[in-house]
Amino acid sequence: MSTPFRVVIACGGTGGHLFPGLAVAETLKQRGHEILLIVSEKSIDSIALKAHPEFRAEKLPSIGMPSVLSPAFVRFLRRSWESLGHCRDVYRRFRPSAVLGMGGFTSTAPLLAGRMQKLPTFIHESNAIPGRANKLAAKFVTKVLLGFGACAPYFEGKPYAVTGTPVRKNLGGAIPREEALAALKLDPARKTLLVMGGSQGAAGLNQAIFKCAPLWVDQPVQIIHLTGDRDDRLAAANYQREHLLHYVAPFHHKMEEVYSAADLVISRAGASSLSELSQFGLPSILVPYPYATDDHQTANAKVFIEAGAAELVQEAKMAPDSFGLLVTNLLTNDRRREQMAAAARAILPHDAAGNVADEVEKAVQEAQTR
Numbered sequence: 264m265s266t267p268f269r270v271v272i273a274c275g276g277t278g279g280h281l282f283p284g285l286a287v288a289e290t291l292k293q294r295g296h297e298i299l300l301i302v303s304e305k306s307i308d309s310i311a312l313k314a315h316p317e318f319r320a321e322k323l324p325s326i327g328m329p330s331v332l333s334p335a336f337v338r339f340l341r342r343s344w345e346s347l348g349h350c351r352d353v354y355r356r357f358r359p360s361a362v363l364g365m366g367g368f369t370s371t372a373p374l375l376a377g378r379m380q381k382l383p384t385f386i387h388e389s390n391a392i393p394g395r396a397n398k399l400a401a402k403f404v405t406k407v408l409l410g411f412g413a414c415a416p417y418f419e420g421k422p423y424a425v426t427g428t429p430v431r432k433n434l435g436g437a438i439p440r441e442e443a444l445a446a447l448k449l450d451p452a453r454k455t456l457l458v459m460g461g462s463q464g465a466a467g468l469n470q471a472i473f474k475c476a477p478l479w480v481d482q483p484v485q486i487i488h489l490t491g492d493r494d495d496r497l498a499a500a501n502y503q504r505e506h507l508l509h510y511v512a513p514f515h516h517k518m519e520e521v522y523s524a525a526d527l528v529i530s531r532a533g534a535s536s537l538s539e540l541s542q543f544g545l546p547s548i549l550v551p552y553p554y555a556t557d558d559h560q561t562a563n564a565k566v567f568i569e570a571g572a573a574e575l576v577q578e579a580k581m582a583p584d585s586f587g588l589l590v591t592n593l594l595t596n597d598r599r600r601e602q603m604a605a606a607a608r609a610i611l612p613h614d615a616a617g618n619v620a621d622e623v624e625k626a627v628q629e630a631q632t633r
């Protein structure tokens with residue numbers, strides 16, 4: 264246990280930065296440290312923070328970096344400069360001992376201000392291909408923390424540690440399968456297929472699954488489909504017509520229920536989803552979001568494929584017959600699913616939030632004894 268100190272965590276802009284950042288904040292707070300969150304002016308940040316009144320937070324006017332040739336680039340520079348000044352003011356009062364940036368351009372000014380004060384500074388990159396803001400910040404931070412070891416070559420020559428991507432704390436642990444199925448009003452005698460997009464669903468994936476559904480009708484299969492905002496009614500109507508037992512929701516809050524009920528998962532390959540599949544030890548078929556920056560979801564998925572934890576299917580190649588057959592083959596092959604589940608469990612470091620907190624504590628202790 265280290266002497267309490269103050270940490271800035273810059274984690275605004277998207278759920279992908281916010282939720283892992285909040286998980287680290289909770290862990291550091293439990294260890295007695297004081298936290299200041301720096302977020303963006305976006306509404307998602309304010310909504311997420313409402314659930315965490317225990318943390319102080321500052322908002323920054325940073326925006327994403329446009330092309331250097333775009334007229335918006337001047338505005339970007341002005342806002343970044345204002346953000347840097349604001350961070351320096353805030354640090355004068357808060358007196359942090361370390362700064363952690365979870366990615367995105369809301370992190371850049373806080374990290375730079377930390378660097379100017381010669382504090383230990385960290386970025387966390389949750390994807391297998393880094394985002395632009397992290398590539399830029401890597402040039403001046405003390406250490407890079409990674410969700411996937413596969414990302415390390417992008418930060419050549421830089422000290423790094425593979426911590427995993429922190430999973431939000433309000434995600435409970437596994438519950439007994441029967442209990443989870445009862446909560447979802449599903450049948451314990453059937454195999455359960457869980458279909459999920461990212462935090463906002465996945466329209467393309469939904470359509471592809473609807474086309475496959477008729478193939479599973481005569482089998483002891485049921486489906487949990489988390490559709491996102493738009494397709495829930497369509498999904499329920501589809502499965503009713505096919506007489507396929509189902510639980511459909513646009514968004515499910517108690518993800519531990521659906522993970523504990525599932526025998527096989529069809530999912531996008533976002534960093535948090537993959538961390539959770541590893542934590543719950545679930546076999547999966549990964550269908551990367553085709554328009555993700557630099558196709559980073561395919562790179563994320565490949566980590567699972569190479570470890571034998573998942574199958575990869577690109578959305579454009581999701582032909583109903585072959586995809587339906589792949590699902591059936593996996594659902595009827597218990598041994599293969601068990602092997603995939605064991606591989607999923609072993610693939611990522613668990614307690615990622617604890618690992619990130621350890622790195623921060625270690626660096627602050629070193630800085631204090633110097």
Ligand SMILES: CC(=O)N[C@H]1[C@@H](OP(=O)(O)OP(=O)(O)OC[C@H]2O[C@@H](n3ccc(=O)[nH]c3=O)[C@H](O)[C@@H]2O)O[C@H](CO)[C@@H](O)[C@@H]1O
Pocket residue numbers: 277278279280389390459460461462463489513514515516518532533534535536537539552555556559560
């Ligand atoms: C489309 C896109 O570019 N997505 C990116 C976005 O993640 P995005 O937020 O889309 O996806 P993630 O897989 O990282 O996270 C999804 C989260 O939503 C939760 N969930 C989902 C469905 C539901 O009904 N209930 C629920 O709680 C999951 O438990 C998980 O915690 O940022 C990630 C981190 O940079 C990237 O890896 C993703 O590629």
